Amino acid sequence: EIKGLEIESTFRPIPQLLIDASYSYLDFKYTYINPDVGGPTRPTGIQLHHRAPYMPTRKWSIGAQYEFTLGERGTLTPRVDVSYQGDLYTNGNNLASNRIESYTLGNARLTWRNADQTWETALEVTNITDEYYFLSRTDQLAAAGHTDGQPGRPREWALTIKRRF
Numbered sequence: 386e387i388k389g390l391e392i393e394s395t396f397r398p399i400p401q402l403l404i405d406a407s408y409s410y411l412d413f414k415y416t417y418i419n420p421d422v423g424g425p426t427r428p429t430g431i432q433l434h435h436r437a438p439y440m441p442t443r444k445w446s447i448g449a450q451y452e453f454t455l456g457e458r459g460t461l462t463p464r465v466d467v468s469y470q471g472d473l474y475t476n477g478n479n480l481a482s483n484r485i486e487s488y489t490l491g492n493a494r495l496t497w498r499n500a501d502q503t504w505e506t507a508l509e510v511t512n513i514t515d516e517y518y519f520l521s522r523t524d525q526l527a528a529a530g531h532t533d534g535q536p537g538r539p540r541e542w543a544l545t546i547k548r549r550f
Contacts, residue, residue: 387437388412401454408446413437423478435479441471441487459499466492475522482532483524487514490537505547515540 389411396404415433423430436442450464451506469489476483494509 386415386416392504397481401452402449403451404447404449406445408443408445410443411440413440429478431477432433432479435477436474438477439473441473443469443471445469457500459497459502462496462498464494464496476524480524483522485522485534487517488518488537490514490516490518503530503549505545505549507545509545510540512538512540
């Protein structure tokens with residue numbers, strides 16, 4: 386049984402300022418589990434109180450940008466984004482060895498556009514705090530004595546230059 390809520394919003398109180406946000410909440414409950422894979426009659430395996438794999442209870446994000454007018458020199462737009470993902474399990478049989486901890490990521494971008502918008506240059510930094518987090522985990526603790534995981538991207542920066550014709 387899955388119940389949930391998702392909200393997305395964009396707010397522009399003045400033409401130069403843009404704020405966007407999203408929030409999601411999921412409430413998952415097993416209502417029946419085949420006794421062959423676990424359940425109340427078996428102490429191991431999937432249990433009724435376990436959570437579904439790759440399904441965090443909460444996720445949210447918020448971003449804001451402001452466009453400064455530089456007259457004949459164009460515009461300069463700084464933007465900041467923050468996102469959060471709650472903890473989750475990568476297997477229906479929720480164990481510490483297949484749990485991904487919650488994490489929060491921050492990104493920033495500074496964009497310049499010339500007055501006729503034919504040139505654009507942007508400098509961006511992702512994962513500003515260099516958060517170490519996992520995107521996936523494969524639980525091989527019982528069979529091989531370890532777990533494998535794919536870590537998320539570290540702090541990175543990029544400089545982009547665009548020309549529109």
